[in-house]
Amino acid sequence: MSVEYHQLTTTEARELGAAGGVVVVPIGATEQHGPHLPLGTDFIMAHTVATRAAEQVEGVLVTPPIWTGFSPHHMQFAGTVSLRTNTLMAVIRDVAESLWHHGIRRILFLNGHGGNANMLGAAAQSLRFESQVRIAVASYWNFATEKIATWRQSPLGGINHACEMETSLMLAAHGEQVHAEKATNTPHVVSNPYLGNDLLGAGAVATPWDFTEITTDGTLGHPELATAERGEDLLTAITQGVVDFLSDFKNWDWQDPQTIIGRDDAR
Ligand SMILES: [Zn+2]
16 A cells, blocks of 8 residues: 555545544755765655655555755755745644644654754744644654664764765665766865764764865765665665654654653652
8 A cells, every 4th residue: 555645535634634644744855965966865865764664654654755955055056955944944834734734643754854953843843832733853864873883884974965874875775866986085074173074973063064165076975985785774774763663653642741751650
């Protein structure tokens, strides 16, 4: 059976809400990913992970991906399409409120673009406390950070953008869209001890960069180390992490937070 939300009829959508169904909204970006990966990498991978996971958990559907995100830091590179902060947050809020309006009470925004993370968090806060709508938000790589730490071949600085991880995942799932021979070694070398330079190496201090300040070809990391075989290995681990979460999320009851966070002393 298809897991595509948009293939439902209105009758089936009404039943989905009544049956306690889960809806995953993949969200990414359309932005430069160096000379070797397609512009849509972030929403393509978010959608791929969401679909693979939903196929393994009954009662989970996946909407079409939100294809634009917050990408002003990539605008100096051709192909990038960016939403402003308020626009992106309004899109997230409106999609969530629409699903909620039709009785969907378990909504996960599965993110594939680091630049969206802050706005997803802020939108979730706004929904919860200004609209009484609850959503869960997560970036797909956060379901497999322990795996990534042992899976990687690059040192810190090798996983940042269009990097060892993203290129491997795309080779595994959409290899026909990857120009592997154009992947260049562009490690992100940060000498300031307060600033992070890697997916697994966040610094104590964050400050926005324009990508022209830190890379020449749009890549940050070691995409030349990527292989399809290792990509499939990592994609399997990430998917399993999302499957495990969705299996738990299905049973979340926002009306009774104790069933989610637990409090044994009260029972
Ligand atoms: Zn990306």
